[in-house]
Amino acid sequence: MATRIKTHPILGEIEKGRKVTFLYNGKELQGYEGEPIAAALKAEGVMVHRYTKKQHKPRGIFCAIGRCTDCVMVVDGKPNVRTCVTPLKEGMRIETQYGVSNQPFEEQ
Amino acid sequence: MKRYDLIIVGAGPSGLSAAIEAAKRGMKVLVFDENEKPGGQLFKQIHKFFGSKEHKAKIRGFVIGQQLLEEADKAGVEVVLNATVIGLYQDKEIVVRLGETIEHIKGDAIIIATGASENMVTFPGWNLPGVIGAGAAQTMMNLHGVKPGQKILMLGSGNVGLVVSFQLIQCGCEVVALVDAAPRIGGYGVHAAKVARTGVPFYLSHTIVKAEGEECVTGVTIAEVDSHFQFIEGTEKHFDVDTICLAVGLSPMSQLLKMAGCQMEDNPKRGGQVPICDEYGRTSIPGIFVAGDVSGIEEASSAMIEGRMAGLAAAEYLGYMEETELDTKLQELDAALDGLRQGMFAPKNRGKEIRETEEGIAVSQNLLTHGYIADDEIERFPGFTHRKGIHPVIECTQNIPCNPCQDACPKGCISIGANITSLPIAVADADCINCGMCVASCSGQAIFLVDEDCGDGTATITLPYEFVPLPEAGTKGIALGRNGQKVCEAEVVAVKSLKAYDKTNLLTMRVPKEYASTARFFRAEA
Numbered sequence: 001m002a003t004r005i006k007t008h009p010i011l012g013e014i015e016k017g018r019k020v021t022f023l024y025n026g027k028e029l030q031g032y033e034g035e036p037i038a039a040a041l042k043a044e045g046v047m048v049h050r051y052t053k054k055q056h057k058p059r060g061i062f063c064a065i066g067r068c069t070d071c072v073m074v075v076d077g078k079p080n081v082r083t084c085v086t087p088l089k090e091g092m093r094i095e096t097q098y099g100v101s102n103q104p105f106e107e108q
Numbered sequence: 109m110k111r112y113d114l115i116i117v118g119a120g121p122s123g124l125s126a127a128i129e130a131a132k133r134g135m136k137v138l139v140f141d142e143n144e145k146p147g148g149q150l151f152k153q154i155h156k157f158f159g160s161k162e163h164k165a166k167i168r169g170f171v172i173g174q175q176l177l178e179e180a181d182k183a184g185v186e187v188v189l190n191a192t193v194i195g196l197y198q199d200k201e202i203v204v205r206l207g208e209t210i211e212h213i214k215g216d217a218i219i220i221a222t223g224a225s226e227n228m229v230t231f232p233g234w235n236l237p238g239v240i241g242a243g244a245a246q247t248m249m250n251l252h253g254v255k256p257g258q259k260i261l262m263l264g265s266g267n268v269g270l271v272v273s274f275q276l277i278q279c280g281c282e283v284v285a286l287v288d289a290a291p292r293i294g295g296y297g298v299h300a301a302k303v304a305r306t307g308v309p310f311y312l313s314h315t316i317v318k319a320e321g322e323e324c325v326t327g328v329t330i331a332e333v334d335s336h337f338q339f340i341e342g343t344e345k346h347f348d349v350d351t352i353c354l355a356v357g358l359s360p361m362s363q364l365l366k367m368a369g370c371q372m373e374d375n376p377k378r379g380g381q382v383p384i385c386d387e388y389g390r391t392s393i394p395g396i397f398v399a400g401d402v403s404g405i406e407e408a409s410s411a412m413i414e415g416r417m418a419g420l421a422a423a424e425y426l427g428y429m430e431e432t433e434l435d436t437k438l439q440e441l442d443a444a445l446d447g448l449r450q451g452m453f454a455p456k457n458r459g460k461e462i463r464e465t466e467e468g469i470a471v472s473q474n475l476l477t478h479g480y481i482a483d484d485e486i487e488r489f490p491g492f493t494h495r496k497g498i499h500p501v502i503e504c505t506q507n508i509p510c511n512p513c514q515d516a517c518p519k520g521c522i523s524i525g526a527n528i529t530s531l532p533i534a535v536a537d538a539d540c541i542n543c544g545m546c547v548a549s550c551s552g553q554a555i556f557l558v559d560e561d562c563g564d565g566t567a568t569i570t571l572p573y574e575f576v577p578l579p580e581a582g583t584k585g586i587a588l589g590r591n592g593q594k595v596c597e598a599e600v601v602a603v604k605s606l607k608a609y610d611k612t613n614l615l616t617m618r619v620p621k622e623y624a625s626t627a628r629f630f631r632a633e634a
Contacts, residue, residue: 003255005279009576010154010168010611014253039252047237047324058323060237064244066142067225070235084247085144 003043020090037083037094038064038071049073049083053099074102112138114422115202115215117193117364120148121408122400123221124176124185125415126422131183133423138213139180140191140204146180147173148223150408152246154278155271156551156610158296158510160528162444163409166512166549168610170250172408196220196368200395217395217422220365221415224358224379224401229263232318238325242272242355249279257351261328262286263316264355265479267295267407272355273303278575283308284347287330289315289337292461292476296453297506298552304479305629307592312477317344319352328352360402368396377458378404388438389418397422406448406455413445451507451529466507467531480590481505483626490533491522491555494625498542498559498568501625502532503590504552516549547572548609557616560624567624568601573615578603579632587619587627596623598630 008014017033024046031040038061041049048058049071062070066085074095075081079102083094095102114130116123119141131137145151153169164172180187188206195203202213226241233239238257242264245256260281262273265288273283286303291313293300304310313332317339320327332343359380366372371384371392382404389397399418400411417438424434449455452462452471463471469489474482481503486492491502500521502513507529514524514532521538524530546555547570557570569587579585579600587598602616619627 003258005249005253005255007576008253009278009574009578009613011250011253016253035252039248039254042248042256043254049237057235058237059235060324061240061244061248062235063226063241064247084244087144 003045020088022088022090022092022094024094025096031088033090034087036064037073037075037086037088037092040088041083041094048096050097051099051105056098056105073097077102109201109212109214111214111216112136113215113426113428114138114217114219115140115213116219116221117196117202118148118221118223118400118402119143119146119187119189120221120223120400120411121150121172121176122223122411122415122418123148123219124180125412126219126221126397126399126419127185127187128176128179128183129416129419130423130428131180131185133420133428135423135426135428137185138215139185139187140193140202141187141189142192144189146177146187146189149243149246150176152243152250153408154250154275156612157409158508158551159409159448160509160511161515163413163448165510166551166610169408176412193364196364198369198393216426217397219389219397219399219418219422220362220402221399221418222361222364222402224360224405226354227357227359228354229316229356231316233321233325234319236319236321236325237323238321238350239319239352239354242268242353245272245276245353249275255279255281256353257281257349259284259347259349260351260353261330261347261349262353262355264288264357265290265293265295265300265310265312266355266357267299268358269355270295270299270303272353273308274299276353277303277306277308280576284349285309285311285330286479287311287314287316289313289333293479296508296552297472297475297481298504298508298554300475300479301481301503301590302553305588305590305592307588308479309592310477310479311345314345316352325350325352358401358405360405362402365391365396365398365402368393370396375404377455387417387442388421389414390421395422395425404455410445410448413441413448417441417445447528448509450527451509453506453508465505465531466527466529469505469531472505475505478591480592483590486625490531493534493536494560496561497540498557499540500534500546501556501558502534502546502554503556504532504550504554507531508552510551512549512551513546513555516545518543518545522546544570544604544606544614545608547614548606548612553612556628558624561621562618565621566618567621568616568618569624569627570602570614570616571628571630573613573630574611578605578613579615579630583632585630585632587617587623588629588631589626590628592629595627596620598627600630
């Protein structure tokens, strides 16, 4: 399903940076440099960003402005990175966060 | 420690406006904003603003944002981005996080313009991926060009819920329903009507029972509520959706003021915890001012005026302008702000049920409960007239502070008068030249140019159209009524997209003449 808006009736063509490749859970995906990580993931259809520590419940984008911290992931090995306000860079390693780890619970 | 005349927290509409006024008077001004870009929420606002000329009416929000940034730049305002202010102390010392460092900076005056954050409601599944704030939807689609979802249910019928629903449709999403627990639509009727005529059903006195899905939202169940907001059994309705959007109000982000020791109050009319302040933003601590949503939830147009007031008050406080000059300036701004705070949706009328317009006309109840004016209600409003030849039909039926239509018409076909909340009147003896400026200038998209009888058994209706793809002349399809239901067959006979229309295209469709007063939207046959 197309989630990138190609032409917008008011905004026209939406300006984007250059196309870059990044790693999502080890898989190569593409996004635009400088857009929030969360936007790139959303465009690729990723909904779940993390699982909560105690009840292992899925969480994703909620406020998209860096306030709620629901969308945090492990980025380049660092946990709790707010993906909605962190710009995407070439080669970034973005991983689902389980609790505060990039290891699934059964491996923790 | 570094020292500035004035430190402003927040580079949104009010903070930037304050900075501009202060810097123009020679103050050394520093603005901190935690975001990567300035402008606050203005750059997500792609609709035309309400008000009159002095409020930048009929200009789109993001364009106003660009203008403010240019003005701030010219005035020499220094804006520091990615700067999170984490502390404000009584002696006006600010603690700010810049990257990985913490800095202490002193301001002789401080203006807090931190804005507001979105409210939430809880229901089973409310924290599933796919349940998002309306602001999040705007951020994704209007800033980053990514659709928030494919099939979306909107909860909340205030202006945010209505405007964001329309924007979702504009970017190609399907809005399956607009839901509100309140018995009446909270936002402007014109915003509701432009959503309703595209076919979105409104469910008032309904709220969400649960969001469904294991890993993310796959559906939602809503049900009707009684007057005590309790679910009525057997009224459940299910929708397959991938996204639920919450637009249930805003709360002032006033924590810094509380921390500084400003006197606070819990005031539901202003949106929650707010500082006690005078009308120019002076808090209980001399030299600490507030502006914009942090001092009470309103909207961007009034936030910009409040910002200018606070900026001037700060300038006077530090001796950069005389008290007499301040008084004159404030009087002008007072008048501008007062203009915005009139009408049915004025802060003073919040929560009140208004049954009649200022003109004494019964308000359309169908508009309040279903999002559109019923065909038998529209005739009683002064913008709706029947005439020979092309003429404007103005379906603006609530007293809101807005008058660009009056200025747009070069022939004086539309009259509002001095009171900008008055309902627009279609002037009887003025001749419409079919220029379309009124249609394009109406921020509520409530004006149509109608020729009720073209002489061959048909009528033409020109309507504002802000969607893609834009149908071409000759396209056949169906005309939808105000309720978004099929009225009759229709054919596009003209499409005008002038620069002066500012992205509002004017689509003219031909319909059998008996539908001249009911056909209000066009859908190409798929």
